[in-house]
Amino acid sequence: MMETPICDFVRDYCAGNALRLHMPGHKGHALLGMEPLDITEFDGADELYHAKGIIRQSEENAAHLFGAARTLYAAEGSSLCIRAMLYLAALHAKANGLRPVIAAGRNAHKVFLTAAALTGLDIDWLFPENPESLITCTVEPEALEAYFAAHEKPAAVYITSPDYLGNLADIRALSAVCRRHDTLLLVDNAHGAYLHFLPEPCHPLDLGADICCDSAHKTLPALTGAAYLHFSAHAPAMLAEQAENALAMFASTSPSYLILQSLDAVNRMLAGDYPARLRETAARTAALKARLAAHGLAIRGAEQTKLTLAPKAFGWTGDALATRLLAEDILFEFHDPDYLVAMFTPETSSADFARLERALCAVPRRAPILDAPPIPGRPARVCSPRTAMFSPMEPFPVENCLGRVLASATVGCPPAVPIVACGERIDATALRCFRYYGIETCFVLQNTPTSS
Ligand SMILES: Cc1ncc(COP(=O)(O)O)c(C=O)c1O
CATH class of the missing domain: 3.90.105.10 (Molybdopterin biosynthesis moea protein, domain 2)
Structure with a gap:
């Protein structure tokens, strides 16, 4: 009989007792009932990129929840939304006689590069002044001003925030600079869908971004692939009008209704007790960070539901610490030689937090590891x-x-x-x-x- 290695692996994983400190946000807690719910675009079921019925209704509910002028669903992640955003930036450039160039923080996800190449946009990179790691790229408002002073206006500015280590850009200040120069601000907010639902909302739309994408599956309890493309009230109307075409250009014509249902179901949760539960998660995360810092572990990043450890000073690489905790069935979102990243959502219980804390506090301190990650320079550009x-x-x-x-x-x-x-x-x-x-x-x- 043909083996089913993927099914077997997933079944075994679910049957175990793994503490899921990685995406997706539902953490394995069942939200749907699967196959019977897996339908397609037939009469009455609406059409994802020509939405007039139930999908449009649900997208409007989401827009209302996020405070967006228009929100579109995507069933293929922020990756799809990023391609659509760049296509829209290219259209915007054409319509307004701007250079087909996008000014982007250097820590952009690789999808941004393929999207730029596909849409014919060239890139002016915004490099950070003193990076601790190439995963982080703090673009200061003054540096963005200096960019505008030295360059002809680009089609848009593109910032990745939060970054993978939980750092948040100063979107409010950057959007003010963009507004002064009458330039679109696009934000890759793949990791920040939840930010609007914190006690002090700090989603890019709250802070002045024109367009942004959120992976609902990373930090909200939606299925993998679920994402939003949001437009603010001050984004040029033409861009929201073209948004469905922009997504359809790069998307499958068979969107998953399981994913769409998960986005629809998340609306109900966001309108219910989710913000209160998120507040509890943020409080637990803050308490955990304080106790781990007191224990001697270095913490990075400002995100309220992400824990980024920089454990070399404690004598461990991020990779070695991840391997040690894997033996206790604790799996992280990310690790490399320098960092270990855990993502929490309201589906992470207080018992889960306690389990992680016990495991981390049992790790013996060793002699500090002194080598720092190499920081790439600014490689010479040869062609677009x-x-x-x-x-x-x-x-x-x-x-x-x-x-x-x-x-x-x-x-x-x-x-x-x-x-x-x-x-x-x-x-x-x-x-x-x-x-x-x-x-x-x-x-x-x-x-x-x-x-x-
Ligand atoms: C910063 C950033 N942007 C975009 C993406 C792509 O998002 P998705 O996996 O939802 O397509 C990722 C994926 O990890 C990411 O980390």
């Missing part, structure tokens, strides 16, 4: 992302790639943040980063292009 991504390319061991031009979207550190972006030359610093993050091969251009 689009030129690079659509040119003949070949795979190469990274050790032989010094001086070659990257062709694949990125070579990134673990959460898909670019060390080098497509169209950039691989230099010695980049090679050090590749080694540090265990990257062994990458695709480079066969021939160096003469123009971008």
Whole structure:
């Protein structure tokens, strides 16, 4: 009989006692009843990217909950929404005679790069001043002002916030700068859907962003793939009008109604006791962070429902600590040599918090690990992302790639943040980063292009 390894793995995982400190936000607690609920777009069931009936009604409920002028559902994650946002930015550029260029914080997810290449937008990178890690890119409002002073106006500014380590950008100040320069602010808020439902709402829409995407599945109890594309009241009307076309351009024509039902069900929860439960989760997270800090563990990030440990000073790499806790069936969202990240939602019980705390406090302190992660410089640009991504390319061991031009979207550190972006030359610093993050091969251009 044919084996079913995926089904078997998932069944065993569910039957065990794993503490799920990773996505999705439902943490394995059943919300739906599965197959009987899995329908498709037939008469009366509405059409996701031409929504006039039940889907449109539900999207309007979501818009009301988030304080958005318009909210659209996506069943293929923030990845799809990012492609749609960049298409809209390209349309906006065309309609307003702007440069087809987007100014973006360097810690953008790799989907941003493929979306830029697909839509023909070029990228002006905004690099951080003093990064602790390439996963983080704090763009100061003054630096954004300086960018506007030195460049012709771009189609839009693009910021990733929260980042994977739980850092939040100053969206209020950045949006004020963008407003002064009459420029769209787009935010990759994949990790921040819940932010509007905290006692002090701090979702990008609350703080002045024009358009943003949220992965509902990362921090709300929606099924994997569930996402929102939100428009604020001050975003140009043409962009919200074109939004369904923009999503449809990159999406499957068979959206999952299980995912759509989960978004619909989440509305009811958000309108009910979810904000109160979220407040409790934030309080538990704050208490846990305080106790772990008192125990000697370094904490990073400002997000109220995420725990980012920087355990090298305690004598452990993030990877080694994750391996130790895996033996106790505790699984994290992310780990690398420097960090260990846990995500909490109201589905994380107080017993779960206590279990994590006990496990972390039982870890023996060791001599500090002193090496810091290498920070890539600003690799030289040779051609545009689009030129690079659509040119003949070949795979190469990274050790032989010094001086070659990257062709694949990125070579990134673990959460898909670019060390080098497509169209950039691989230099010695980049090679050090590749080694540090265990990257062994990458695709480079066969021939160096003469123009971008
Ligand atoms: C910052 C960021 N943006 C976008 C994405 C893509 O989101 P999704 O998995 O919902 O497509 C991710 C995925 O992890 C992410 O971390």
